[in-house]
Amino acid sequence: MNHDRLLAELSAFLRIPSVSTLPAHHADCRRAAEWVAEELRGLGGHDIQFLGSDTHPVVWAQGPLVPGAPTLLIYGHYDVQPPDPLNEWTSPPFAPAVRDGRIYARGAADDKGQVFCLLKAIAESARPPVNLRFLIEGEEEFGSTVLFDVLAREPHRLRADAMLVADMAYIAPGWPAVYTALRGICYAEITVRTAKSDLHSGEYGGAAPNAHEELCRLLGRLKTPDGKIQVPGLYTAVRPPSAAERAAWRKLPFKEADFLKRRVQAKALVGIKRATVLERLWALPTFEIHGITGGFTGTGAKTVIPAEATAKVSLRLVPAQKLETVQRQLAAAVKRLAPRYVDARVHFLHGANPAQIKVDHPVFGLLDQAFKETVGRGTVPARAGGSIPVVPALAKGGAPILLTGIGLPDDRLHAPDEKLDLKQLWDGIQVFRRFYELLGQRGR
Numbered sequence: 001m002n003h004d005r006l007l008a009e010l011s012a013f014l015r016i017p018s019v020s021t022l023p024a025h026h027a028d029c030r031r032a033a034e035w036v037a038e039e040l041r042g043l044g045g046h047d048i049q050f051l052g053s054d055t056h057p058v059v060w061a062q063g064p065l066v067p068g069a070p071t072l073l074i075y076g077h078y079d080v081q082p083p084d085p086l087n088e089w090t091s092p093p094f095a096p097a098v099r100d101g102r103i104y105a106r107g108a109a110d111d112k113g114q115v116f117c118l119l120k121a122i123a124e125s126a127r128p129p130v131n132l133r134f135l136i137e138g139e140e141e142f143g144s145t146v147l148f149d150v151l152a153r154e155p156h157r158l159r160a161d162a163m164l165v166a167d168m169a170y171i172a173p174g175w176p177a178v179y180t181a182l183r184g185i186c187y188a189e190i191t192v193r194t195a196k197s198d199l200h201s202g203e204y205g206g207a208a209p210n211a212h213e214e215l216c217r218l219l220g221r222l223k224t225p226d227g228k229i230q231v232p233g234l235y236t237a238v239r240p241p242s243a244a245e246r247a248a249w250r251k252l253p254f255k256e257a258d259f260l261k262r263r264v265q266a267k268a269l270v271g272i273k274r275a276t277v278l279e280r281l282w283a284l285p286t287f288e289i290h291g292i293t294g295g296f297t298g299t300g301a302k303t304v305i306p307a308e309a310t311a312k313v314s315l316r317l318v319p320a321q322k323l324e325t326v327q328r329q330l331a332a333a334v335k336r337l338a339p340r341y342v343d344a345r346v347h348f349l350h351g352a353n354p355a356q357i358k359v360d361h362p363v364f365g366l367l368d369q370a371f372k373e374t375v376g377r378g379t380v381p382a383r384a385g386g387s388i389p390v391v392p393a394l395a396k397g398g399a400p401i402l403l404t405g406i407g408l409p410d411d412r413l414h415a416p417d418e419k420l421d422l423k424q425l426w427d428g429i430q431v432f433r434r435f436y437e438l439l440g441q442r443g444r
Contacts, residue, residue: 001124001426007103010116010425011096013078014105020079020142026055029138032078033057036115036136043122045134051154052146056138060157063122063132069440071131073160075394076115076167077140080107081414088416101422108420109411111140114166117406117425121432129440133160137390140167143187143350144389151393158397162363162439165391166432168405170424171382172253176371176431178364179403181282181383182391184317184354186326190334192218193343195307198295204305211294211309214342219289219311221337227271227280229287229315231333237320241283241383248381249278263410282383285326286316312349316385319356327351352389361400366442370435375427379404386413406431 018032019025033056037048040061050057056079083093083106091097093106107113115136122128135157137147151157171177194209223229241249256277260269271280280286294309296302317326331346338344359381368378384403394401406428412418 001429003422003426006120006425007098007422010103010113011105013112013116014096014103014107015094017083017094018079018107018138019082020056020139021082029056029079030054032112033059033136033138036078037061039119040134043119044128045132052150053138056146058138058147058150059134059136061134063128063130063134066128066131066440069130070161070442071133071159072436072439073133073135073158073163073394073397073399074118075135075137075163075165075390076118077111077137078115079138079141080110080112081141083416085416090417093416093418098422102419103422103425104417104419106418108418109169109407110413110418111167113420113425114405114407114428117428118164118166118432121429121436124429124433125436129437133157140389143352144393145350147390148393151390151396155396158394158399160397160399162361163394163397163399163401164432164435165388165394165401165403166405166428167388168384168403169407169409169411170405171380171409173408174375174377175253176375176377176379177382177404178359178367178379179384180357180359180381181319182355182357182403183282183285183385183387184321184323184352184392185387185389186315186317186323186330186351187312187349188314188327188330189310189312189347189349190215190218191308191310191345191347192338193308194341195305198307199305201303201305208305209341211306212292214339215292215294215309215311218334218338218342218344219313222333223287226273229285230337231287231315231326231329232336233329234285234315234321234326237322237325238283238285238318239320241279249276252278252380252382254278281385283318285318285321287313288316289313316387317354319354321354323351323353350389352387353392355388355391355395357391357395357401357403362442363400363439364402366438367402367404367435370431370438373434374431 016032018029036059044064045061048061096105139146192215194211290312292311295306372378406424
C-alpha cells in the first residue's frame with residue numbers, strides 16, 4: 001500500500017466542499033459525484049450513471065462480472081455537513097491537514113474517508129472476488145430525498161446478496177462494531193409570529209409581545225429540565241432494550257467519566273436520570289435545538305422587538321416510532337403549548353424512520369472474521385444514536401445490511417476539527433479487502 005499516494009488521493013476528495021444543505025455548493029456536490037465516478041472507472045466499473053439529480057446525483061455503477069460469486073451492494077455518501085463555526089477549526093475544513101497520524105477535514109470520517117476506504121479495498125485485490133454494485137449518494141446529510149425517489153422508481157437497484165454500509169465507528173479503539181439499530185430523525189423549523197412587523201423597543205417595550213421570548217418559552221415547554229420531551233404520545237411506541245441487550249452493553253468499554261471529559265468536553269451530562277447514558281444515546285428519543293433566528297443579529301445595536309423568530313429543531317426516533325406519527329404529535333404539541341396571541345407553526349424539512357437490523361445472517365460472521373484477522377478483535381453488536389435516512393429503504397431489498405465502519409468515537413462528526421485516524425484507514429482497507437475475499441469464497 002502506497003500511503004503517500006492514497007493520502008494525496010483522499011485529500012483531493014476532501015478538498016471538494018460538497019455541502020448538500022447549501023445551494024451555493026450545488027456545483028461542488030456535482031464535482032464530488034464526478035470524483036466518485038472517476039474512481040469507479042479506475043476500478044473497472046461499468047454502467048456508471050448519475051441518477052435522480054443534476055446537482056446531487058446518486059452515483060450508480062457495477063463492477064466487473066464475477067460468474068458464480070455473490071453480489072455485494074456498497075452504499076455511501078459524498079456530501080458533508082456545513083463546516084460552521086469556521087473559527088473553531090485548527091486548520092480550514094476543506095484544506096486537509098495531517099497532524100499526529102490523523103487527517104483533519106470536513107468529511108474525513110463522515111463519510112468521504114469511509115467511502116474512500118471501501119473503494120481502495122477493492123483496488124488492493126488483483127481482481128474483484130465478488131460482483132459489486134454501488135449506490136453513492138449526495139444528499140445523506142439533507143434527508144436522502146433524491147435516493148428515496150430513485151429507489152421508489154427503480155427498486156431493482158437493490159438486488160444483491162448483501163449490502164455494506166460503512167458510515168459508522170468502532171465502539172472504542174480496538175473494538176470494531178456492527179450496528180443493530182439506528183435512530184430516525186424528524187427535522188423541523190418552529191416559527192412564531194407575535195405582531196405584524198418588528199417594533200421599536202422603547203416605544204413598545206413592556207407591552208408588545210416579543211417573538212424571541214415567546215419562542216424560548218415554547219421551546220422550554222417542549223422539554224423539561226430533566227430531559228423529558230413534553231410531546232403527548234411520543235413515548236407510547238418506545239420499547240426498552242431487552243435484558244440481554246443491556247447485559248451486552250455493560251460489557252462494552254464505555255466509561256461515563258471518559259465520555260464526558262474526552263468526547264462531550266463539558267462540565268456535566270444531562271438527560272433523563274433514571275436511564276443510563278447509553279440508553280439516552282441509543283434507546284430513547286431526543287429533542288434538540290440547532291439554531292434560532294429572528295430580530296437583529298448583525299454587528300452593533302438595533303433596538304427592535306422582533307415580530308417573528310424561528311428555531312431549527314430535531315427529534316431522534318427509536319425503533320418502533322414512526323416519522324409521520326411523530327410529525328403529527330409535534331405539530332399538535334406546538335399548537336397546544338403556544339399562547340393564543342402567538343401564531344406558531346411547524347415546517348418539516350426532512351426526516352427518516354429508525355432502523356432495526358438483524359445481525360444473525362452468516363455474512364456477519366465473514367465480516368467478524370475479517371476484523372479478527374486484521375485488527376485482532378471481532379465485531380461487537382451495538383446501537384447507534386445517529387441516523388442514516390435511507391437504511392430502512394435499503395432493507396426493503398431483502399438483503400442483510402452490514403452496518404459498520406472504521407471511525408472512532410472521538411472523530412467529531414458534524415463538529416469543528418473532524419478527523420480520521422490514518423491507522424484506522426490503513427487497517428480498514430485491509431479489513432474490507434479480506435471481507436470481499438471471504439464473501440467471494442463463500443459463494444463459489
